[in-house]
Amino acid sequence: MTMAARLRAPGWYRAALSLPIGLGVAFAIVCGVRALYGWDPIVDGDAIATVAMISIPIAFLIGIGCFDYWFRWASGAPTIPEDHSGHGATRWQDYFRVNTDHKVIGIQYIVTTFFFFIIGGLLAMIMRAELAAPGQQFVDPNTFNGLFSVHASLMIFLFIIPVFAGIANYVIPLMIGAPDMAFPRLNALSFWMLPTAGILMIASFFSPGGAFATGWTAYAPLSTETPLGQTFFNVAVQFAGASSIATALNFLVTIITMRAPGMTFWRMPLLVWANFTTSLLVVIATPFIAGSQFMVLLDRALGTDFFNAAQGGDVVMYQHVFWFYSHPAVYIMMLPGFGIISEVISTNARKPVFGYRMMAFSLMAIVLLGFTVWAHHMFVSGMFSWLRVPMMLTTMLIAVPTGIKIFSWLATLWRGVIHLTTPMLFALGFITMFTLGGISGVVLAVIPVDIHVSDTYFVVAHIHYVLFGGSVFTIFAGIYHWFPKMTGRMYDETLGRAHFWMSFVFFNLTFGPMHLVGVDGMPRRVADYAEEFATLNAVISISSFIFGLSFLIFLYNMIASWRHGPKAAANPWRAHTLEWQVSSPPPVFNFDEVPTVVGGPYEYGVPGAVHGVFKEPAKERAVAGAGASE
Amino acid sequence: MEEHPADRGGKHPLMRMFLIGAIASAIGVAAGLAIDWFPTDATSSADSIDTLYDVLVIVSVPIFVLVMTVAIYSVTRFRARPGDKSDGAPIHGNARLEVIWVLVPTIIVSVLAAYAWIVLDDVEAKKDNELIVDVYGQQFTWRFDYPNPGGGAKPVKRANQLWLPKDRPVYFRIHTDDVIHSFWVPQFRLKSDAVPGLTTRVRVTPDKVGSYQVVCTELCGLGHATMRQTVRVVEQADFQAWARRGGKTGGGAGAPAAGGQEGPQG
Numbered sequence: 001m002t003m004a005a006r007l008r009a010p011g012w013y014r015a016a017l018s019l020p021i022g023l024g025v026a027f028a029i030v031c032g033v034r035a036l037y038g039w040d041p042i043v044d045g046d047a048i049a050t051v052a053m054i055s056i057p058i059a060f061l062i063g064i065g066c067f068d069y070w071f072r073w074a075s076g077a078p079t080i081p082e083d084h085s086g087h088g089a090t091r092w093q094d095y096f097r098v099n100t101d102h103k104v105i106g107i108q109y110i111v112t113t114f115f116f117f118i119i120g121g122l123l124a125m126i127m128r129a130e131l132a133a134p135g136q137q138f139v140d141p142n143t144f145n146g147l148f149s150v151h152a153s154l155m156i157f158l159f160i161i162p163v164f165a166g167i168a169n170y171v172i173p174l175m176i177g178a179p180d181m182a183f184p185r186l187n188a189l190s191f192w193m194l195p196t197a198g199i200l201m202i203a204s205f206f207s208p209g210g211a212f213a214t215g216w217t218a219y220a221p222l223s224t225e226t227p228l229g230q231t232f233f234n235v236a237v238q239f240a241g242a243s244s245i246a247t248a249l250n251f252l253v254t255i256i257t258m259r260a261p262g263m264t265f266w267r268m269p270l271l272v273w274a275n276f277t278t279s280l281l282v283v284i285a286t287p288f289i290a291g292s293q294f295m296v297l298l299d300r301a302l303g304t305d306f307f308n309a310a311q312g313g314d315v316v317m318y319q320h321v322f323w324f325y326s327h328p329a330v331y332i333m334m335l336p337g338f339g340i341i342s343e344v345i346s347t348n349a350r351k352p353v354f355g356y357r358m359m360a361f362s363l364m365a366i367v368l369l370g371f372t373v374w375a376h377h378m379f380v381s382g383m384f385s386w387l388r389v390p391m392m393l394t395t396m397l398i399a400v401p402t403g404i405k406i407f408s409w410l411a412t413l414w415r416g417v418i419h420l421t422t423p424m425l426f427a428l429g430f431i432t433m434f435t436l437g438g439i440s441g442v443v444l445a446v447i448p449v450d451i452h453v454s455d456t457y458f459v460v461a462h463i464h465y466v467l468f469g470g471s472v473f474t475i476f477a478g479i480y481h482w483f484p485k486m487t488g489r490m491y492d493e494t495l496g497r498a499h500f501w502m503s504f505v506f507f508n509l510t511f512g513p514m515h516l517v518g519v520d521g522m523p524r525r526v527a528d529y530a531e532e533f534a535t536l537n538a539v540i541s542i543s544s545f546i547f548g549l550s551f552l553i554f555l556y557n558m559i560a561s562w563r564h565g566p567k568a569a570a571n572p573w574r575a576h577t578l579e580w581q582v583s584s585p586p587p588v589f590n591f592d593e594v595p596t597v598v599g600g601p602y603e604y605g606v607p608g609a610v611h612g613v614f615k616e617p618a619k620e621r622a623v624a625g626a627g628a629s630e
Numbered sequence: 631m632e633e634h635p636a637d638r639g640g641k642h643p644l645m646r647m648f649l650i651g652a653i654a655s656a657i658g659v660a661a662g663l664a665i666d667w668f669p670t671d672a673t674s675s676a677d678s679i680d681t682l683y684d685v686l687v688i689v690s691v692p693i694f695v696l697v698m699t700v701a702i703y704s705v706t707r708f709r710a711r712p713g714d715k716s717d718g719a720p721i722h723g724n725a726r727l728e729v730i731w732v733l734v735p736t737i738i739v740s741v742l743a744a745y746a747w748i749v750l751d752d753v754e755a756k757k758d759n760e761l762i763v764d765v766y767g768q769q770f771t772w773r774f775d776y777p778n779p780g781g782g783a784k785p786v787k788r789a790n791q792l793w794l795p796k797d798r799p800v801y802f803r804i805h806t807d808d809v810i811h812s813f814w815v816p817q818f819r820l821k822s823d824a825v826p827g828l829t830t831r832v833r834v835t836p837d838k839v840g841s842y843q844v845v846c847t848e849l850c851g852l853g854h855a856t857m858r859q860t861v862r863v864v865e866q867a868d869f870q871a872w873a874r875r876g877g878k879t880g881g882g883a884g885a886p887a888a889g890g891q892e893g894p895q896g
Contacts, residue, residue, distance in 0.1 A: 141852050215849050221826055222809040222851060309827025315810065316825060349708075351718035355728050380812060380821045382830040389747050396739035400732060406697060407731045413704035416718035420709065428701055435697045439690045442739065446686060446746040448679045448753055452668075452819045455812060455847035519667045519683075521816030523847040526855035574715070605717035 010065020011097060018063030022056035029055075046228055049207070050301050053235040057196040065098040066189045087184070088588040098192065100184035102173050103586065105191050107486060109166025110479070112191075113159050116198045118551075120154035123147050125548050130527055132541035134534050144527035146211030146229065150201055153216045153233060156333070157240040158198040160471050164336035165190075165247045167478045168275045170486055172251065174579035175269050177260025177597065177612065179589045182253040186246050193243035197236040204232035215525060217326070220307030220318040224299040234297040241290045244332075248282035251275050260578070260612065262597035267611075269577045269601040270359055274339025277363040281328045281335070281370065289325035292318060316383050323374035331370045333467060335363055337474030338405055341427045344477050345409050347575045348424035349416030352602040354408045362401035369398045379450045388447050395445035402438055406431060421573075422496030426477035429504045433469025437462060440515065455525075458518025464511040476500075476554070483561070484568030488584045491565060495557040502550035509543035576611040577601050643707065651692070651699040658691035672817035672838040672863060675753040679819045682749050689738065753820070754833060757799035763792070765804045767811030767824035770853030772844050779873035789877030792844060792861040794836045795869035802832045812848035815861050823848055836863040 006013040030047045061067065072079050087101045088094070095108055127147050130138050139147065169187065173180055181187045204211040209227025212218070223230050255276050259268070268276075295306040295318070305311035307318050346353045353359055375383060375391040409431055418424070440462040444450050453459065476499075483491050513536045518524075522533045529537065571580040578595055579586070595612035603609030668680050708718070764775040776786040794800055804813050806824035813832070814821040817840075822830040846857035864872070872879070 141855060145849070145852070145854075213851075219810055219849070222849065225809065226851070313827070315827060349718055350710075350716070352720055352722050354721065355723040358723070358728055381823050382825040382828045389743075389750070392746060393740070393743045396743050397736070399739055400735045403731060403735045404728070407727075410697065410700045410704070411721075411724070411727065413701065413708065415721065416704070416708050417710045417714055417716055418705055418708050420705065428705065431701060432694075432698060435694055439694060442742070443683070443686050443690070446682065446742065448746060448749045448819075449683050449686065451821050452679060452816070454821055455814075516665070516667070521669045521845065523814070523845055525849045528855045603720070605720035609720075 010063075010068050012064070014065070015060050015063035018059040019056055022059030023052050025059070026052035026055045047301070049228060050231050050235075050297075053200060053231060054238075057193075057200070057235075057239060060196065061189065061192055064192060066185075066192050069185055084588075087180075098188045100180070100188050101588065102169050102181045102184065102187060103486070103590075105187050106166050106168075106170025108191050109162055109169055109194070110486075112195055112198075113163040113166060116154045116158035117163070118555075119198075119202060120151050120159060121548055121551065123151040123154070125545065127151065128541040128544040131529070131537050133538065134529055134531055136528060139527070141527045142210050142213055145213030145215075145525070146205065148525060149213050149215050149218075149233070150204065150211050153201050153212075153236070154198065155467070156216060156329070157237060158194065158201065160333045160467060160475070161244060161329070162194055162240070163475055164275075164278070164333070164471075165244070167340070167475070167482065168251065168271070168336060169247070171482055171579055172272055172275055173254060173258070174485075174582065174586060174590055175272055175577055176255065176258060176263055177578050177591060177595045178254060178258035179591065181250050182258055183250050187250055190243045190246040190250065193239045193246075197239035197243070200232045200236035200239070204229040207232060217322065218293070218296065219322075220296055220299070220315050221309070221313075223296050224307050231297065231300060234293045234300070237293045238290055241286045244282050245286050248279035248286075251279040252283065255279075260595050260597050262612075264597075266357065266360075267597055267600055269339075270342035270353060270356070271336070271339035273360045273363055274335045274337075274342075277367050278332055278335040280367055281332050284371070285325045285328040285332070287325075288321050289329075292321040292325070295321075316378075316381055319378050319381055320374070320383070323377045324371075327374040327377065328370045330466065331366055333471045335366065337430070337471050337478075338363065340474045340478040340481070341409060341430055343575075343577070344423045344427040344481050345412050346602045346604065347481075347573045348419045348421055348427070349413050350419075350604045351412050351416040352600070352604055352606075354411035354414075355404070356600065356602070358404055359408055362404040365401040366398060369394055369401070373398065376445055376450070379447050380454045392445050392447050396442055399438060399442055406435060406438075421480070422491070422493060422500060423477040423481035425497060425500040425504075426473045426480065429500060430470060430473040430477065433465055433473060433504075433507070437465030437470050440465060453518055455523055456518035457514040457522045457524055460524050461511050461514035461518060464514070468511070469507060476503075479558075481573070482579075483558070484572050485579055485584050485586070487562045487565070488568050489561050489565035490568045490572065491561040492557050495553055499550055499553040499557065502553065503547060506543045506547035506550060510540055510547050513540050576603060578612045581612060581614070643703070647699055647703050650703075651695050654699065655692040655695045658695055659688050662687035662691055668819075669816045670838065670840070670842075671819070672815075672836055672840060672842060673819065674835040674837050676817070676819045678749050678752060682746060685745070686742070689742065757833065757835065760799045760801040760833070761795065762801050762803065763794075765792075765802050765813055765824065766807060767804070767813065767846065767850075767857075768807035769809065769851050770846070770857040772811075772813070772846075772857070772859040774877075776873065776877070779870075781870035781873065783870065783873035784876070786873055786877035790859065791877075791879050792859060793869055793872050793877070794861065794863050795866045796839050796863055797835065797837055798866070799833060799835045802834070804830045804832065809850050810848045811846045811850050811857065814845045814847045815842050816845060817842045821847060839863050839865065 007017050008014065026048050030044060030051050031042050034042045034044060069079060086099060089099065089101065089104045095104060099105060126139065127144065130144055207228045210229055212229040212233040214223045214226060214230060218233060255272055298304040299306050299308065305313045307313045307315050309315055342353050342359060372394040373391055375387050376395045379388055444453065444459065444462055480491060480496055517533045517536050522529055568584045570583050573580065581595065582591060593614055595614050597612045599610050601611050603611065663684055667683065671677060671680060762777055764777065766773050774789045774792050779786055804822050804824045806826055810826065811824040812821055813824055818834045820832050820834050822832045824830065840863055842861040844859040844861055846854055850857065
């Protein structure tokens with residue numbers, strides 16, 4: 001291919017060319033507008049940077065090829081007939097281009113999000129080094145504020161939320177017997193917006209004045225007054241949010257319209273239910289954080305007064321809008337994990353999920369209740385005080401559907417035949433840690449206690465029990481569980497167990513003591529603290545370093561097993577759901593023939609029960625229900 | 631369809647689990663109550679808040695122990711032997727159990743919520759003879775105005791330490807000059823944000839003489855971690871003397887003059 005042809009075809013050459021074009025567009029818009037208004041100076045660095053943060057990523061997405069098909073169609077040019085050349089992966093390079101295969105996109109998501117997980121984790125390690133002793137050790141307060149802000153933002157927007165989308169991307173179409181997602185091109189666009197958002201967040205460290213340093217909550221008016229770094233957050237959240245919304249729409253349409261014949265809603269695996277409900281949350285809630293960050297951006301860039309109290313702005317409103325997204329976001333980060341745990345526990349305990357319908361109803365209950373509790377983050381914010389007691393009650397009531405799930409998982413274990421595989425260990429670890437996180441959540445809901453521990457390390461402990469002991473443990477469970485399906489190789493069980501035990505023990509030693517220092521009076525988001533908290537903080541820091549190292553076991557296991565692991569059978573776990581009835585990894589279009597679903601997904605132990613059947617009699621597939629004869 | 635789930639678990643597995651759980655809960659509750667969670671309590675409302683927390687510990691521990699006991703028991707009891715490819719009992723659910731674990735938690739949290747509401751109302755109740763203190767947060771310090779300190783003293787303006795008389799109810803009106811801060815004295819248990827455009831309010835009655843700290847708990851920028859100011863709870867007479875001096879510290883009170891940064895430890 002000639003260079004000119006390379007620059008015209010979608011791909012990395014055109015993407016590289018698009019970057020300066022994006023910058024040029026920003027330069028032209030800003031200087032043009034400033035010249036028209038007669039503002040001085042015409043060339044304003046901050047303004048150009050702000051516009052460039054939007055124009056360069058869009059130019060990149062165009063350059064890499066996310067919009068080619070749509071542009072041709074919209075401009076009336078003859079569209080290129082779909083020959084599926086953009087689908088599937090035969091070489092590693094296929095993972096680095098716009099690809100419309102949900103399995104490729106799933107792996108793109110997972111690898112990308114784990115990259116940001118590593119960066120976010122390293123930022124946490126720097127923080128714990130600084131906090132190992134009182135006083136200033138390694139970083140100044142501004143850098144420290146940037147560290148925890150970028151850490152949280154990466155973990156939430158670039159790891160937990162999208163890695164679940166990645167796992168679901170891979171697994172959901174297979175589980176419901178579909179050849180792909182409903183909108184494969186939109187799916188590709190969703191993925192490519194993600195690295196864009198992550199790179200913006202990390203790049204903020206190099207902006208004048210340092211990274212955004214107002215926490216992931218970015219409360220106004222602090223966030224409207226801080227240096228340029230904050231704009232990176234405002235814009236990055238838009239890209240991550242747009243990606244999230246587009247994917248959620250894709251899941252909803254896929255799950256509603258593309259289920260195999262016979263796959264009624266009450267025959268869907270609970271992971272499908274979990275992603276269905278999560279997608280509802282994303283579609284309804286995410287526009288609110290997009291709005292809140294646009295308002296901050298407008299205050300910063302255009303001098304609006306949304307959050308300027310002196311001009312009638314309302315800073316408490318920022319918190320209402322922010323938490324109206326960010327509390328449901330906690331469930332966006334948890335419900336897919338609930339789904340994973342149901343799959344893992346029922347498969348490894350060889351039993352049907354106890355109370356399957358209640359498990360689905362409790363997901364729906366969490367969706368509804370999740371929208372009625374946002375103000376429990378604001379008990380000390382100065383909002384109208386009557387709202388506190390109702391929000392305390394609704395918050396505590398969420399413990400009920402959550403409790404249904406915990407008890408149902410325990411009942412699923414009861415009288416099972418339990419295989420303690422690595423995913424099962426993480427599932428059990430999840431149940432215990434998430435119970436603790438749920439209990440501290442109820443403690444936090446109790447207003448008089450919350451007033452004391454609000455914005456202390458107790459909150460830091462709680463969210464890490466919920467999001468690490470909760471969400472991330474389910475992510476590890478899911479990655480290990482579907483690793484054979486995704487890669488066609490088995491991971492190493494011994495290393496998997498070592499990873500579990502090391503992270504389980506040091507997770508608790510890291511975050512457990514934070515409850516104590518929090519109640520005792522140590523505020524969060526501080527680079528320095530009083531002498532009385534020194535001992536426990538030293539313990540926390542040392543534990544956190546070992547906890548961080550435990551991830552290396554996982555990383556080695558994944559990389560080594562992916563390259564050299566023993567070949568995986570189609571169904572190493574003898575599971576019933578459809579994704580295990582096709583080869584590992586599955587064929588490009590998933591099913592050579594569409595399965596017909598004739599029963600529930602978890603009929604372990606029921607003689608002759610079958611989940612899906614394939615018509616072709618020649619292939620004796622390991623269809624569901626085979627477990628009885630094994 | 632539903633068999634008794636204990637068939638496979640030995641003679642009296644439920645009873646044994648219950649015993650183990652009860653003992654573990656007792657140990658857990660004892661440990662939870664033995665931990666000295668809170669800093670010194672220096673207000674009349676601190677006691678009821680600490681008690682509420684203890685009640686939460688007492689309720690929480692058995693729930694956690696229940697989950698742990700069932701999980702550990704199941705894993706040890708029902709663990710597959712190597713090479714075992716059989717399936718578990720095909721139990722799909724049990725309506726009675728499911729109703730129980732919806733109802734019992736609902737009742738527990740509702741009772742706790744009612745109790746918490748009572749404590750909240752009690753803590754926030756208006757009291758007679760309140761001393762009004764206007765608190766101003768600014769990056770990165772606090773100052774305090776006393777419009778009517780009583781005892782014949784003129785209003786105290788811009789005091790850089792928070793002096794409070796023992797056993798007199800105080801009504802804080804909290805303001806900010808710039809971004810959001812949060813006014814917290816851990817020993818008082820009470821906290822409220824200082825919000826641009828709003829005045830927030832907190833009531834406490836200090837009841838223990840001593841030196842404490844105001845801690846800013848809402849991220850407010852570079853100096854957030856060191857935004858501290860000294861609180862001194864003193865006898866009525868000492869407070870009046872301090873107010874008559876116009877809120878100047880020093881002069882025999884033995885207090886070091888606090889700058890904008892670190893005050894002495896409480």
